[in-house]
Amino acid sequence: xxxxxxxxxxxxxxxxxxxxxxxxxxxxxxxxxxxxxxxxxxxxxxxxxxxxxxxxxxxxxxxxxxxxxxxxxxxxxxxxxxxxxxxxxxxxxxxxxxxxxxxxxxxxxxxxxxxxxxxxxxxxxxxxxxxxxxxxxxxxxxxxxxxxxxxxxxxxxxxxxxxxxxxxxxxxxxxxxxxxxxxxxxxxxxxxxxxxxxxxxxxxxxxxxxxxxxxxxxxxxxxxxxxxxxxxxxxxxxxxxxxxxxxxxxxxxxxxxxxxxxxxxxxxxxxxxxxxxxxxxx
Amino acid sequence: xxxxxxxxxxxxxxxxxxxxxxxxxxxxxxxxxxxxxxxxxxxxxxxxxxxxxxxxxxxxxxxxxxxxxxxxxxxxxxxxxxxxxxxxxxxxxxxxxxxxxxxxxxxxxxxxxxxxxxxxxxxxxxxxxxxxxxxxxxxxxxxxxxxxxxxxxxxxxxxxxxxxxxxxxxxxxxxxxxxxxxxxxxxxxxxxxxxxxxxxxxxxxxxxxxxxxxxxxxxxxxxxxxxxxxxxxxxxxxxxxxxxxxxxxxxx
Numbered sequence: 001x002x003x004x005x006x007x008x009x010x011x012x013x014x015x016x017x018x019x020x021x022x023x024x025x026x027x028x029x030x031x032x033x034x035x036x037x038x039x040x041x042x043x044x045x046x047x048x049x050x051x052x053x054x055x056x057x058x059x060x061x062x063x064x065x066x067x068x069x070x071x072x073x074x075x076x077x078x079x080x081x082x083x084x085x086x087x088x089x090x091x092x093x094x095x096x097x098x099x100x101x102x103x104x105x106x107x108x109x110x111x112x113x114x115x116x117x118x119x120x121x122x123x124x125x126x127x128x129x130x131x132x133x134x135x136x137x138x139x140x141x142x143x144x145x146x147x148x149x150x151x152x153x154x155x156x157x158x159x160x161x162x163x164x165x166x167x168x169x170x171x172x173x174x175x176x177x178x179x180x181x182x183x184x185x186x187x188x189x190x191x192x193x194x195x196x197x198x199x200x201x202x203x204x205x206x207x208x209x210x211x212x213x214x215x216x217x218x219x220x221x222x223x224x225x226x227x228x229x230x231x232x233x234x235x236x237x238x239x240x241x242x243x244x245x246x247x248x249x250x251x252x253x254x255x256x257x258x259x260x261x262x263x264x265x266x267x268x269x270x271x272x273x274x275x276x277x278x279x280x281x282x
Numbered sequence: 283x284x285x286x287x288x289x290x291x292x293x294x295x296x297x298x299x300x301x302x303x304x305x306x307x308x309x310x311x312x313x314x315x316x317x318x319x320x321x322x323x324x325x326x327x328x329x330x331x332x333x334x335x336x337x338x339x340x341x342x343x344x345x346x347x348x349x350x351x352x353x354x355x356x357x358x359x360x361x362x363x364x365x366x367x368x369x370x371x372x373x374x375x376x377x378x379x380x381x382x383x384x385x386x387x388x389x390x391x392x393x394x395x396x397x398x399x400x401x402x403x404x405x406x407x408x409x410x411x412x413x414x415x416x417x418x419x420x421x422x423x424x425x426x427x428x429x430x431x432x433x434x435x436x437x438x439x440x441x442x443x444x445x446x447x448x449x450x451x452x453x454x455x456x457x458x459x460x461x462x463x464x465x466x467x468x469x470x471x472x473x474x475x476x477x478x479x480x481x482x483x484x485x486x487x488x489x490x491x492x493x494x495x496x497x498x499x500x501x502x503x504x505x506x507x508x509x510x511x512x513x514x515x516x517x518x519x520x521x522x523x524x525x526x527x528x529x530x531x532x533x534x
Contacts, residue, residue, distance in 0.1 A: 021358060048402075068402035076400060084389070084399035093388065095407040097362050116366065116452075117408025120445030122434040126393050132446070142446035172337035173357040 001218040003267055006188045007033040009218070010153055013062075015043040017103070017149070017184055019156030019177035020229065023049040023072045023237055025169070027157035027190045029225035029267050034060055036263055045149055047099070047175065049229060050245060053079035057255055058263070061089055065149065067096040071246060073239055078249035094146075095123055100176060102149030107182035114143040154184035157226045158210065159234055161191040162200045165216030168208045171232040181215040190222040192234050224271055240281065241274060283514070286507045288461065289526035290516050291480050293317045294508035295459045299373060299416045301326035306369040306414075307356070308332055313529050314459075315373040315418045317520050320344070324515055331356075344519045365405065368452055371414035374406060376458075378431040379417060381473040381494040383455045385410075385436030393433050406435035411442070414454045420529060422460035424493035439472040461530045463488045464505055469497035478505040 007030060010016060016034075020026040031051045034042075035058035042060050046052050048069035055061050057079040069080040083089045094102070095117040105113040114133055124130055124144075133145040156177040161167035167189050169177070181187040189211065195203065225231075228238035228245065248258035262273055286294075296318025300308050308319040308330045316335075323330045323343040331354075332340045339354035356364070364370055377400055378386040387406060391397030409415055415436060419426050434441060442453040458465040458474065462483045469475040475497035479488055481504050489496060508516065516526070 066402060068404045070401060081399040084396055087395040093393075093403055095403055096358075096405040097366065097408040100359070100362055115408075116411050116448060117405075119407075119411050119449035120434075120437045120441040121403070121407035121410075122388075122393070123403055123407050126433070141448040141451075143448055172355075175358060 001220050003029055003033045003220055003222060006030060006190070006218055006220050007037055009186055009188065010034065010039055010042075012039060013041045014152040015045060015150070017151035017154045017180040018044060018046040018051045019154065019175060019180045020049065020051070020226070021047045021173070021175045022068075022070045023229045023242065024173075025157055025171065025175065025226050025231050026051045026229040027155045027225065028227055028229060029222035030155045030157075030188065030190050030220070031055060032263060032267065032270060045151060047096070048077065048080070050077065050242070053077045053249075056080055056083045056089055057249065058259070063090040063092060065092040065094065065099075067094050067099050071242055073237065074242065074246050078246050082249050093123060093126055094118075095121070098123070098144065098146045099149070100179065101146040103176060103179040103183045105146065105148035106150040107179055110148060112145040112147045115146050116143055118144040118146070149183060151180065151184035153186045153188065154180040155188050155190070156180055156211075157190045157222070157231065159192050159231065160195055160200055160203055161189055161211075161219045162197040163194055163219060164197070165189060165211065165213035165219050166197060166200060166209060167191060167211040167216065167219070168200055168204055169210050170204055170208060170234070171230075174210050178210050178215065181211055187216045188218045188220065189216050190220045190225045192223055192225065192231065194219060194221045222267065225267075227271070227274065238274075241277070283510055286513055287527070287532045288480060288482070289314075289530040289532065290508055290513060291505055292459065292461060292530050293321060293516055293526060294512055295464050295505055296373065296418060297321040297325065297512075298506065299457045299459065300330060300371055303327050303330060303371055303414075305329040306331065306371055307361075307364055309361075309370060309372040311372070311374050312418060313525055314420070317516065317526060318373070320520050321512060321515055324519075325512060365409060365412050368413045370412075371416065371456070372409045373416045373418050374409070374436060376417050376419055376426060376436070378426060378428045379419065379458065380428055380431050380438060381496070382438035382440040383417075383436070383458070383467060383474060384431050384434045384438030384441055385417060386431035386433045388433040388435050390432055396432075403433070403435040407437065410437040410453060410455070411449050412452050414456055416455075416457040416459065419458065419460040422462040422488065422491045424491060427492040427494060429494045439467055443472065462491060465496075473497060475499065476502050478503050480505045481507065
């Protein structure tokens with residue numbers, strides 16, 4: 001599958017879950033393709049990083065569902081901050097654990113899962129649709145009934161995959177990429193390299209095979225497809241480029257310039273521009 | 283050995299938050315809490331579990347970045363499991379905190395269209411109703427210590443008390459440590475009380491820098507000064523590059 005074929009499966013108004021965490025192993029090649037597309041009014045569900053910031057800045061997002069948006073080494077995501085200040089997006093703000101409970105509920109086809117997180121906090125105030133549930137057992141505990149975060153599409157980026165959709169992470173943390181896929185109707189995986197199944201299995205411990213092919217509908221090979229977020233051990237975060245991305249939020253003009261330079265061509269053109277920039281800086 | 287600096291006193295005060303905590307996960311946010319947690323592991327809380335901030339548990343508190351010194355694996359999913367189970371003591375930051383320890387790291391201003399969007403609630407709601415929580419505030423000021431926070435992320439004493447019993451069951455606010463003082467929640471109504479002032483700081487300084495009425499006991503002792511062994515650990519092992527001095531100046 002190509003990047004274009006993957007993104008063509010997304011339509012206006014869909015709820016799109018994006019894997020990774022903060023500025024780590026984000027499916028940025030797919031995110032960039034969405035930013036370049038005509039898509040609009042998306043609901044983005046994410047442990048948010050530059051995926052959220054980029055899509056918000058590109059005007060693709062109606063609502064963000066998250067517990068945070070951060071660039072890790074730059075704690076606050078400037079594009080997201082700007083959009084919030086200017087009232088350009090709606091927000092469903094959840095505790096990180098509630099977020100996982102919502103994905104788990106969707107993955108198990110349950111309407112909700114109970115969780116203690118959220119009780120007595122303002123998460124309940126800013127999400128007035130949230131309800132509590134009382135345990136039917138002797139403890140009678142009152143807990144938050146975290147509703148399922150059911151996704152139309154999940155986008156995740158793994159280190160390796162085979163053509164069938166078995167996929168492997170080689171870094172230290174799977175994040176919640178498996179849960180995003182289980183919670184979604186359509187599951188699209190980008191990866192650094194597509195390899196034969198035998199090579200995939202030989203490439204790491206069995207536990208690194210995070211996704212099996214029944215959890216995946218399409219695989220796209222996108223070398224450096226997580227750039228500028230980290231995708232260890234293949235590469236770390238491109239901090240210099242991330243700073244450039246963050247600075248582009250300063251004004252309408254600086255964002256237009258970033259968009260013109262890095263998001264007006266296809267993924268190959270993006271990587272060529274990134275390399276040209278790195279070459280010029282050395 | 284030179285006398286302890288303010289920053290070193292703060293590191294030791296952070297470490298004291300975990301003293302005697304046993305075999306639980308210490309989750310510090312930021313430099314001073316991280317130095318404190320590692321100092322605690324090397325002194326008063328040898329069984330603490332420490333992470334590298336990513337997915338590894340550190341076998342050696344003194345060699346934070348050495349990949350060879352790993353004793354376990356703790357990806358985010360396992361952190362969520364552990365925090366719900368309870369054996370964890372987090373020390374978070376606070377952009378705002380009120381007298382009852384309600385903490386805000388989400389945004390400043392009206393939530394629906396904030397003047398300044400910050401991190402988001404992150405794990406603060408879940409942390410505070412599940413296990414021990416302390417806070418580190420780098421700059422004790424009325425901008426942080428406010429009468430009312432704009433968004434309750436970490437649940438405070440009054441919120442927990444008036445919420446459902448399940449919000450109180452494991453709620454356990456411990457300490458607030460700042461560049462000026464150590465505070466606890468020992469006032470009669472469960473609100474914040476001045477526990478100690480760092481050497482060189484007066485009770486009046488703390489009151490002037492706090493935007494709500496603080497419970498102040500008749501006698502407020504000075505914060506403990508770290509001993510020679512602790513100072514050696516801080517200076518030679520944990521922070522030889524003196525990053526702590528950029529966090530807390532000795533001249534305030």
